[in-house]
Amino acid sequence: MGGDPLVVRANLASVYGRIRLAEQRFGRAPGSVRLVAVSKRQSIQKIRAAWEAGQGSFGESYVQEALVKMTALEHLPLEWHFIGRIQRNKTQEIATRFHWVHGLADLRHAERLSQQRPVHLDPLRVFIQVNLSGEVTKAGIPPEAVADFIAACRELPNLRVMGLMTLPPPAQGEAAQRKPFQALRQLRDRVSKPCCPLPELSMGMSADLEAAIAEGATWVRVGTAIFGKRPS
Numbered sequence: 001m002g003g004d005p006l007v008v009r010a011n012l013a014s015v016y017g018r019i020r021l022a023e024q025r026f027g028r029a030p031g032s033v034r035l036v037a038v039s040k041r042q043s044i045q046k047i048r049a050a051w052e053a054g055q056g057s058f059g060e061s062y063v064q065e066a067l068v069k070m071t072a073l074e075h076l077p078l079e080w081h082f083i084g085r086i087q088r089n090k091t092q093e094i095a096t097r098f099h100w101v102h103g104l105a106d107l108r109h110a111e112r113l114s115q116q117r118p119v120h121l122d123p124l125r126v127f128i129q130v131n132l133s134g135e136v137t138k139a140g141i142p143p144e145a146v147a148d149f150i151a152a153c154r155e156l157p158n159l160r161v162m163g164l165m166t167l168p169p170p171a172q173g174e175a176a177q178r179k180p181f182q183a184l185r186q187l188r189d190r191v192s193k194p195c196c197p198l199p200e201l202s203m204g205m206s207a208d209l210e211a212a213i214a215e216g217a218t219w220v221r222v223g224t225a226i227f228g229k230r231p232s
């Protein structure tokens with residue numbers, strides 16, 4: 001499972017092309033959308049190829065697998081995003097080894113992550129996962145509970161709440177794809193306060209990143225379009 005570096009490079013260029021075009025098309029500032037290259041179940045060689053093509057942020061869903069990759073690549077200044085389901089017995093590794101967590105949805109996890117975040121590191125940057133209706137998984141905070149959840153997380157010294165994240169079921173066509181992303185943005189606008197804004201929205205993947213950018217995504221999480229189909 002090497003992965004041809006030229007293919008990864010070409011795919012990455014094409015994904016950045018899609019992002020920049022969508023920024024233009026929807027009146028977003030150039031460079032306002034960042035990319036997490038989702039490397040879960042993909043090889044270390046492919047991550048290295050993406051790095052060599054200029055990509056610095058990578059998303060992983062499985063802690064043990066991520067740790068192996070981080071160790072193999074520790075000489076590179078990569079930024080790691082945890083995008084998987086948080087398990088209670090893995091919070092220590094997440095708090096220690098990752099820079100961002102997309103998908104925080106349990107206050108006990110938030111408390112552990114804050115406690116376990118080493119003090120010499122910047123606060124762990126987190127997205128609150130929101131369960132809009134019809135979600136693939138049951139993960140996520142219901143919209144009406146998001147404001148209180150954020151307020152509780154803001155009490156935790158070693159976490160920094162950056163924004164909201166969602167993972168809607170696949171939908172066909174841009175109009176249908178935009179609906180949940182629009183709902184997330186509107187929720188963000190309602191719960192964001194001048195004292196403590198929520199600047200980031202983590203939404204959009206390989207198949208729907210344009211729709212997410214149209215609705216205000218600041219991070220898109222893209223795997224397949226960069227690294228190809230994940231081996232099963």
Ligand SMILES: *Cc1c(COP(=O)(O)O)cnc(C)c1O
Nearest residue numbers: 038083205206221222223224225
């Ligand atoms: C796997 C995954 C992605 C990437 O999905 P692709 O369809 O491969 O782009 C994005 N976000 C999350 C939370 C994921 O688990």
